[in-house]
Amino acid sequence: TQLLEQSPQFLSIQEGENLTVYCNSSSVFSSLQWYRQEPGEGPVLLVTVVTGGEVKKLKRLTFQFGDARKDSSLHITAAQTGDTGLYLCAGVSYNTDKLIFGTGTRLQVFP
Amino acid sequence: SAVISQKPSRDICQRGTSLTIQCQVDSQVTMMFWYRQQPGQSLTLIATANQGSEATYESGFVIDKFPISRPNLTFSTLTVSNMSPEDSSIYLCSVGGQGEGQYFGPGTRLTVT
Numbered sequence: 001t002q003l004l005e006q007s008p009q010f011l012s013i014q015e016g017e018n019l020t021v022y023c024n025s026s027s028v029f030s031s032l033q034w035y036r037q038e039p040g041e042g043p044v045l046l047v048t049v050v051t052g053g054e055v056k057k058l059k060r061l062t063f064q065f066g067d068a069r070k071d072s073s074l075h076i077t078a079a080q081t082g083d084t085g086l087y088l089c090a091g092v093s094y095n096t097d098k099l100i101f102g103t104g105t106r107l108q109v110f111p
Numbered sequence: 112s113a114v115i116s117q118k119p120s121r122d123i124c125q126r127g128t129s130l131t132i133q134c135q136v137d138s139q140v141t142m143m144f145w146y147r148q149q150p151g152q153s154l155t156l157i158a159t160a161n162q163g164s165e166a167t168y169e170s171g172f173v174i175d176k177f178p179i180s181r182p183n184l185t186f187s188t189l190t191v192s193n194m195s196p197e198d199s200s201i202y203l204c205s206v207g208g209q210g211e212g213q214y215f216g217p218g219t220r221l222t223v224t
Contacts, residue, residue, distance in 0.1 A: 031210045042115075042203050042215030043154070050210070088153060092209050099209045101154040 003027075004091055004102035012108045017079050021087055021105045023072045029091030032065055032072045033099075037086040069094070079109045113138055113206050115216035123222045124194055131190045132219045134204035139184035144213065145177070148201040157202075160187045194223045 007022045023032070031050040035043035047056050049065035049072065056063045062075040072089055089102040114137040124130050134143065145157040158166040158179055166179040180188045191198050199222050207213040 033212050035213075040217065040220075042205070042218050043213075045207075045212040045214065048210070048212050090154075090213075097209060099156070099213070104153045106151075 004089055004100055006087075006089060006102040006105045008105060009103070010106050010108075012110070013079055014110050015078075015080055019076050019079060019107070021074045021076075021089075021107075023074075023089035023091075023102050025070050025091065027091075028069050028094040030069070030094045030097075032069075032089060032091045034063055034072070034074055035088045035090065037088060038084075043086075043088055076107075079107075081109050081111055083107060084109050113140065113214045115204060115206065115214060117202075117204060117216040117219050119219060120217065121220040121222075123224060126195055126223060128194055129190055129192045130194065130221060131188050132202050132204075132221075134187045134189070134216055136185045136206055140206040141184070142206065143181065143187045144205045145179065145187075145189045146203040146205065146215075148203060148218070150200070154203065157189070191221065194221075196223045199223045 004023055004025045031048055033048045034046045036046055037043040047063045049063055052067045052069045054065045060077045064073045087105045090099055092099050116135045118133045143160045146154045147157055148154050156169050157172045157177055158168045160166045160179050160181040162181045162184050176192055178190045201218040201220050203215050203218045205213040205215045
């Protein structure tokens with residue numbers, strides 16, 4: 001079974017702090033996506049990265065796809081309370097072409 | 112992008128009963144997906160529903176327990192049959208390409224007592 005492990009599992013920080021969430025696997029993915037899910041809502045797609053080493057920026061969020069396409073990171077600069085939510089990475093397996101979701105990181109940003 | 116609605120948004124059901132969840136998309140799509148999200152956990156794919164053919168189920172999920180209908184290109188239903196407390200979860204439908212990203216409905220929060 002392919003696994004996408006996210007770390008940390010929980011993160012509680014104050015507004016203005018920086019943070020990084022990691023998404024790791026021993027498997028290769030043809031692309032990787034990041035989602036944010038708020039309570040009572042479905043996950044919302046933030047970004048898709050497809051090239052090894054690719055870096056994408058979305059305002060205060062920076063996403064990186066590992067060179068070997070087995071891992072990814074999400075860095076948030078100067079976190080805001082609106083960043084609170086469950087962050088999920090999801091990778092399309094290079095072997096099976098199926099989308100696999102990571103274990104999730106629950107972020108709480110306090111004012 | 113796509114706008115997806117689900118009904119009901121939440122329900123509390125008794126053990127042994129069945130619940131049908133509806134998913135409506137604002138545009139025609141070939142594939143629709145059904146996921147389960149257990150409390151505090153990530154998403155697990157239940158099945159893929161293509162219009163005009165039987166749904167494809169993932170390992171651990173069977174048609175008798177989770178029958179799916181896909182009568183047209185904008186609508187699908189998932190039934191959770193003969194429910195037990197272990198079926199208490201959020202059920203989500205989504206559309207989109209595997210590589211391009213998924214668009215999710217708001218989910219149906221099911222509690223089985």
